[in-house]
Amino acid sequence: xxxxxxxxxxxxxxxxxxxxxxxxxxxxxxxxxxxxxxxxxxxxxxxxxxxxxxxxxxxxxxxxxxxxxxxxxxxxxxxxxxxxxxxxxxxxxxxxxxxxxxxxxxxxxxxxxxxxxxxxxxxxxxxxxxxxxxxxxxxxxxxxxxxxxxxxxxxxxxxxxxxxxxxxxxxxxxxxxxxxxxxxxxxxxxxxxxxxxxxxxxxxxxxxxxxxxxxxxxxxxxxxxxxxxxx
Amino acid sequence: xxxxxxxxxxxxxxxxxxxxxxxxxxxxxxxxxxxxxxxxxxxxxxxxxxxxxxxxxxxxxxxxxxxxxxxxxxxxxxxxxxxxxxxxxxxxxxxxxxxxxxxxxxxxxxxxxxxxxxxxxxxxxxxxxxxxxxxxxxxxxxxxxxxxxxxxxxxxxxxxxxxxxxxxxxxxxxxxxxxxxxxxxxxxxxxxxxxxxxxxxxxxxxxxxxxxxxxxxxxxxxxxxxxxxxx
DNA sequence: CTCCCTACAGATGTACACAACTCTTGAAAC
DNA sequence: GTTTCAAGAGTTGTGTACATCTGTAGGGAG
Numbered sequence: 001x002x003x004x005x006x007x008x009x010x011x012x013x014x015x016x017x018x019x020x021x022x023x024x025x026x027x028x029x030x031x032x033x034x035x036x037x038x039x040x041x042x043x044x045x046x047x048x049x050x051x052x053x054x055x056x057x058x059x060x061x062x063x064x065x066x067x068x069x070x071x072x073x074x075x076x077x078x079x080x081x082x083x084x085x086x087x088x089x090x091x092x093x094x095x096x097x098x099x100x101x102x103x104x105x106x107x108x109x110x111x112x113x114x115x116x117x118x119x120x121x122x123x124x125x126x127x128x129x130x131x132x133x134x135x136x137x138x139x140x141x142x143x144x145x146x147x148x149x150x151x152x153x154x155x156x157x158x159x160x161x162x163x164x165x166x167x168x169x170x171x172x173x174x175x176x177x178x179x180x181x182x183x184x185x186x187x188x189x190x191x192x193x194x195x196x197x198x199x200x201x202x203x204x205x206x207x208x209x210x211x212x213x214x215x216x217x218x219x220x221x222x223x224x225x226x227x228x229x230x231x
Numbered sequence: 232x233x234x235x236x237x238x239x240x241x242x243x244x245x246x247x248x249x250x251x252x253x254x255x256x257x258x259x260x261x262x263x264x265x266x267x268x269x270x271x272x273x274x275x276x277x278x279x280x281x282x283x284x285x286x287x288x289x290x291x292x293x294x295x296x297x298x299x300x301x302x303x304x305x306x307x308x309x310x311x312x313x314x315x316x317x318x319x320x321x322x323x324x325x326x327x328x329x330x331x332x333x334x335x336x337x338x339x340x341x342x343x344x345x346x347x348x349x350x351x352x353x354x355x356x357x358x359x360x361x362x363x364x365x366x367x368x369x370x371x372x373x374x375x376x377x378x379x380x381x382x383x384x385x386x387x388x389x390x391x392x393x394x395x396x397x398x399x400x401x402x403x404x405x406x407x408x409x410x411x412x413x414x415x416x417x418x419x420x421x422x423x424x425x426x427x428x429x430x431x432x433x434x435x436x437x438x439x440x441x442x443x444x445x446x447x448x449x450x451x452x453x454x455x456x457x458x459x460x461x462x
Numbered sequence: 463c464t465c466c467c468t469a470c471a472g473a474t475g476t477a478c479a480c481a482a483c484t485c486t487t488g489a490a491a492c
Numbered sequence: 493g494t495t496t497c498a499a500g501a502g503t504t505g506t507g508t509a510c511a512t513c514t515g516t517a518g519g520g521a522g
Contacts, residue, residue, distance in 0.1 A: 013304070013513095014304055014474085014475055014476085014512090014513095015304075039503090041503085042503085042504075043503090046477095051476080051477090052476060052477045052478070053476095053477080053478085053504090054475080054476055054477065054478090055475080055476070057504085057505090058292060058475095061289060061292065061293075062292075062296065065293065065296060071504075072483095072484085072503090072504080073244070073245055073246075073482075073483055073484080073503080073504050073505065074482075074483035074484035074485080074502085074503055074504060074505090075483085075484060075485080075502095075503065075504080076484095076502085076503055076504075077503090077504080089335070089336070089385045089386055089387055089388075090387050092335050092336075092385065093331075093335060093385055093387050093388050096331050096334070096335070100324075100327050103327070104320070104323050104324060104327070105320070105323075154320045154323065154324055155320055156320055156321050156324050156395065156398075157320075157324050160391055164387065167387075244483095245482090245483095245504085245505055245506085270473090272473085273473085273474075274473090282506080282507090283506060283507045283508070284474090284506095284507085284508090285505080285506050285507065285508090286505080286506070288474085288475090289505095302474075303473090303474080303513095303514085304473080304474050304475065304512075304513055304514080305472085305473055305474060305475090305512075305513035305514035305515080306472095306473065306474080306513085306514060306515075307472090307473055307474075307514095308473090308474080
């Protein structure tokens with residue numbers, strides 16, 4: 001927004017600026033604004049954020065460690081490709097980790113969190129009524145995930161769950177055009193309703209198991225579609 | 232060994248040099264050669280490895296992302312401290328992940344791996360016969376861990392298990408002087424014997440459960456010692 | 463004697479120039 | 493026509509000077 005000409009942006013500390021750029025680039029990759037295979041130019045990014053290549057490289061290295069880009073000397077920084085079969089292991093692990101959240105010092109969500117989940121269900125209904133949108137689905141999914149991880153009290157598990165989510169979130173958006181969008185919206189709404197009921201009971205163990213079930217079924221639907229597309 | 236005066240080291244690619252420096256620093260931190268609280272100088276490290284600060288910073292940033300050091304602007308790069316109660320969450324997660332290894336596409340170890348484990352048990356006996364050494368215990372433990380993670384077929388789970396191990400390995404070495412070293416050697420040997428039996432049967436599920444049991448008991452022994460020391 | 467403030471030493475963060483590497487393009491040899 | 497090689501453009505990796513920040517030591521006011 002503000003072109004920094006006035007320097008209206010809070011200068012902030014180096015760490016905060018780095019985290020900000022990281023978050024922006026991660027979201028662009030996860031939302032496919034930077035599609036798989038796209039080449040990211042350090043110089044262009046440096047220009048966009050009004051910094052030199054050095055802090056940009058710091059961010060790109062972090063994204064590489066998390067598997068979202070691949071840096072190749074002399075070639076460039078490439079957004080990694082996502083293939084369902086290559087991410088099968090990540091999905092299997094996500095299933096098991098989801099079931100763990102209730103066992104490892106879970107956090108009881110407060111009333112505000114319950115209201116936010118209710119609002120998400122409402123937004124889901126509004127979308128279903130109007131035109132269905134891929135991007136809207138992805139954003140709702142991400143917002144709901146934010147509520148889920150807030151219930152994970154075990155900090156290492158929370159960080160790992162986040163990482164794995166960002167690694168797999170793209171495959172959903174990528175395959176969505178080939179799938180039944182209404183079915184996906186419906187399944188997602190059902191998941192939120194069921195989890196909301198468990199949240200109201202304070203039963204985080206069940207929240208974890210419900211998550212596990214729905215991640216598994218979502219994965220199975222994608223496998224079926226991918227298998228059908230190959231014929 | 233070779234002081235690089237002759238340049239005998241294979242020049243290697245940038246990635247390999249970076250990984251090499253990373254591995255060296257990680258081992259030094261995990262072996263307490265760099266004790267918690269120690270300040271690492273980018274300039275000194277750059278001089279030691281015959282590079283500039285730039286690649287050193289790349290490695291230190293990675294170590295920070297994994298929680299082994301803390302970089303503070305204007306202050307320095309400090310080796311993070313390890314406290315048992317702060318690492319309790321990591322331990323609880325490690326327990327559950329250990330139990331998962333048998334369920335997620337485990338890798339059957341070959342005959343050579345079985346022999347290496349037998350050799351580790353033998354080395355453990357030699358240590359028990361001679362003078363007991365903290366460093367020897369840590370090295371045996373790390374070597375055995377290498378055999379364990381080789382059985383983890385799920386790649387993301389393997390990487391995560393490695394990270395969490397490096398985060399907790401220091402606390403063992405730190406508390407070892409206050410503990411019964413002979414008891415620890417004995418328990419460790421027992422773990423290896425039991426797991427070897429499961430490996431011979433090709434029962435990786437049991438390997439995982441045995442790991443879980445022994446990680447848990449090791450943690451409980453440390454908790455008891457730490458509690459006793461506080462009085 | 464205590465407290466505060468200022469200057470300084472030393473650390474990490476940033477910018478920029480250059481080195482090293484990859485891929486492409488084109489022409490020349492066969 | 494095919495192949496090979498060399499030169500060039502474009503990218504990331506590295507080295508280095510400087511900017512920015514922090515903790516401390518020292519001196520002066522009260």
